[in-house]
Amino acid sequence: MDRNSITGIILITIILGFFWWINKPSEEQLAQQQRRRDSIAMVEQLRSEAEAQTAAVKAQQTQEAEAQKDSSIIAQEKSDRFGLFASAAEGEQSFVTLENNLVKMKISTKGARIYSVELKDYKTHDGQPLVLMNGDQNKFGFYFTHSNRNFHTNDLFFDVASTSGNKADFVINAAEGKLVFSYALPDDSYMADFNITTNNMGSIMSTNTGSLGIEWNMRMDAQEKAPDFERQRAGVYFKFAQEDVDHIVATSSKSEKLSTKVQWVAFKDQFFSSVFIAKDDFVSGEVATEAPEDKNERLIMNASALVNVPYTGNDNLDFHFYFGPNDFKALKPYDEAYDLRELVYLGWGFLRYINLGVIEVFHFFEGFISNYGIIILLLTILIKLILFPLTYKSYVSTAKMKVLKPQIEEINNKIPKEKAMERQQATMALYRKAGVNPMGGCLPMLLQMPILFAMFQFFPASIELRGEAFLWAQDLSSYDSIFELPFTIPFYGDHVSLFCLLMAITNIVYTKINQEMTQSSQQMPGMKGMMYMMPVMFLFFFNNYASGLSYYYFISTLITIGQTLLIRRFVDEEALLAKLNANKKKPVKKSKFQQRLEDMQRQQAQAGKKGKKK
Template identity: 55%
Template sequence: MDRNSITGLLLITLILIGFWFINKPSQEQVEAMRQQRDSLRMVEMLEEERRLSEEVRKEAEATPVSLTDETVTITENDTVQQQRARQMYGQLSPFVSGEQEFFTLENEKIIMTFTNKGGRIYSVELKDYKTHEGEPLILFEGENNKFGFSFTHNTRVFNTNDLYFDVQSHSDSIIVFQIATEQNESLRFRYTLPEDEYMTGFAIQTQNLRNLMATPRGTIDINWHVEMPAFELNRTQEQPNTRLYYKYHLSDVDNLRPGRNDSESIRTPLKWIAFKSQFFSSIFIAEETFTGAYLSAVQEENEYSTFLSYKTAEALVPVDFSLNQEHRFNFYFGPNHYYTLNSYGKDLEFNRLLPLGWGIFGWINRFAVIPVFNLLENRIASYGIIILILTLLIKLVLFPLTYKSYISTAKMKVLKPQIDEINERIPKDKALERQQAVMGLYKKAGVNPMGGCLPMLLQMPILIALFRFFPASIELRQEAFLWANDLSTYDSIIDLPFNIPFYGAHVSLFTLLMAITNIVYTKMNMEMTQSTNQMPGMKGMMYMMPVMFLFFFNSYSSGLSYYYFISTLITIFQTIIIKQFVDEKKLLKKIQANQKKPVKKSKFAQRLEDMAKQQQQIKKKGKR
């Protein structure tokens, strides 16, 4: 092997070693991969458990001694059938078949229907709300909702969701379902519905179940599955807001990724699990904690389906059937209303179900916008007027910034002839020298070139906060104003017979008005800010923004478009009024007076000057 070959091999080896070090996963990445493997392992274990349960169930159905087996002749009497059932199902034989019955608990807010099959909630209706079609708003109903846990008895797998419970007691606010044997073994599901509440109490009571029930890992895996129906007019906005949230015990609130199929296996304690739609939620809350959970969300791809997504939660609860225990939980079935959610305790953090924005945007909504909105709501019936007053208050608070922004822009406008003179005097190839001269002019004139931008930047958090507030506000749901039938969704004045990509099949008038006022305001700004011609393409870009808003907001909340429309309209009027009181000639004289005063160079200006000198010296050396 010659020297070149050896050198080549060494280089290749060094490159591979370097490549390995560069692509070596960090400790965080290694930990993330480990957690992912653990999650996949948990999912595989749960899937294997389901598969075995299904095989056992199918085997039981295929066994000749089944209660429904065709080999059982009509000549056999009831005693023989009971004996066969007992051989098959053991002590649970009285509960594997029966007739489904329904029971109701009702208060001022909700109607809950229960079924003895599974001893579970069959449906929940919110009395104060309707669907966009005017139908009763039912969060879930029938077989679209499953709730129960699996266990083994007599070598067979059962699920409480399929067993027929007896009703031990039933009153106006309490219903108790039970499975009880002659050996004083019992499993009870107890539901309580207080007056004027969205919160329902739920308890699992066990007594002497050691020989009747057994579960793997010393836990019961409560399986809750709901097919989430559509309630609103605008499916494209409702479906992304139909999510699965969960709260870690003594920690933060998290959710599965919206808009896609997702699942999560969680091995740390959880406080609650929520199936959330755009304006309503079903929340399962542990009095203590769930020790872990497997969570899954599957999106409905058919846009014509009555369902939006399918949520599943398998919550793990430690249980010891050798002891008599009571495991307490709660259900919240109600609106995503900020103060209603907060009324159940800030430590539960139900209000995090509202997508009010992160950081400063959420703070603005929680501590400023919502309190003011609630104050106005208690005194004014029309939500259109409430939004108008809210906008006026916000523009009043921001008026000093608007005034400062206008004055800064006006100063830039009166300096335009001097800036043009600098641009003509200094060629384009000396960009740094030209910039230095312009900055020197600004310094002498006492003008901050960022003075017009900074006030606008300070207003951006409020604009973004309100962008999150209006679509999430249940107060606007089905509230009409002018031609808009529902301020929580789009205000269609024309339904098109075809769909325009990125726009939709309707025309929203508030969005159209918003786009027009933005174009007018953009034109006014362009007339004020044409101090330089260095960026000729910027003019077209500025006019493109209102057009983009027209497409983006067409299917959004009409309350939001209405707010942006009147906000921009008020800004236009403010600008016209300010213009009447600002004399540009006097402003120019004031600037000229400032230019005559001696100006101390700032550090930034000094650095620019030094850079210009260095550039000139380099060019001189290059010419030599």
């Protein structure tokens, strides 16, 4: 680029700059232009907002119209699907609580069913509130048909019609008909009243059988320290009208049809029961238990019952629920009408009558002694004093056998072992002449066995012992562990129960004393070892049982040992032998039993001789 071109560009730039400076707007003109631009922007913003608001209003109107349309469609669909029960098909669950000094009962509006029951005077083994029913894990109600559809009251939402004091009514209105569930919980009572009312429901709520099949399912969790032990004393119990109480156990899965009238059905664990009672009996039913696969699981069982009551559509059906302890005192007010004391299992037949007497003595001691370990001690002493004549007779009979042992051995030396029948006849002849009954030592002991068996049923069923501590045992109704093992021994467990160990030791000592009294050359090989096996078996068998039972057996055996040693000091064996030898000189009259026994032995001997000749 040459010089003239550069000069021209510079002059043009100067001229343009000069004209721009001359024509530059003033500050007032700039401000006016800015105000104009701001006004235009504001107008545009207002117009945009107005358009957006108009669009939003139109969208809301469209949405509301569609919602109203959908709501009417949904309402129509619900009406078509659920009929007169459309309003009860959906809802929000709420609760009504009925409470007295013993029981706190929570009732859900969903199904108008008992949701949970807490017993105020009791706790679980670990100090938690004792709840018999646990929320949604329970089911209660009945099936019915309406508008070709099956319903279950457990799934319907009831309205709370009224609550007054310890009473509550729950209702479902269906056109001209009405279904009402009513509950009442009287003061100072474990028994709640329950009523089902159906007004004009015959054409609205129908059933296939003409009866209401009331379904009750309940999950029962362990309340005690040892679930497996608790499960052995749990089950579903039922009382036939005018008949006895029967049950199915919780240790296995079982079911049973109830084809005749039933007064009540109970879901029972070791110390507590939930009982459903019909004022006018259930016409039939079916009960079942479902046991857990893992015996160490905290689940005791899943219990279920289906019971039937007559239904016409205009009914007033009265029932009761008992939620409480398996306690003779607590069950006494209801026993005359319902035989609820049968829930306390005290053994079969005459064992139950023995335990009924033991319970009365137990409650007598309760009146002035608060320590249940002392009560068991006094009870044991009383029983042993009552049985002392049998113990004395048993010892004397055994002592007679002992002092005759040299003469029996003399018979065995004279008669070869091959002639066992002759040996036996000679021995029996000696006993008969001396006036000794070979069963005399066993019969008194056999007469004491029912007491031992009765105690075996009494202690695990005694709710009085539940949670009661004595010495190292924290709970006399459960095992008294003094040492937890790092492993589990089959049939024994993973702990050491001291009362059980003491019981086994005292039984070994008592067995040794008996062996010294009764040993003879006729004793079967291995019998001595077998006698010592029983205490060892007790050690395994009772390690997981109630410590109160092991404590009783321990004290009982200890007292028996003391009685035996005491009697030994007063029984002169030399004088006894002299008396027996004197008896041998007297004429002996055979009893019919002895005559029959000798005849049988003679026939067996003759049969043996004939067999050898052939």
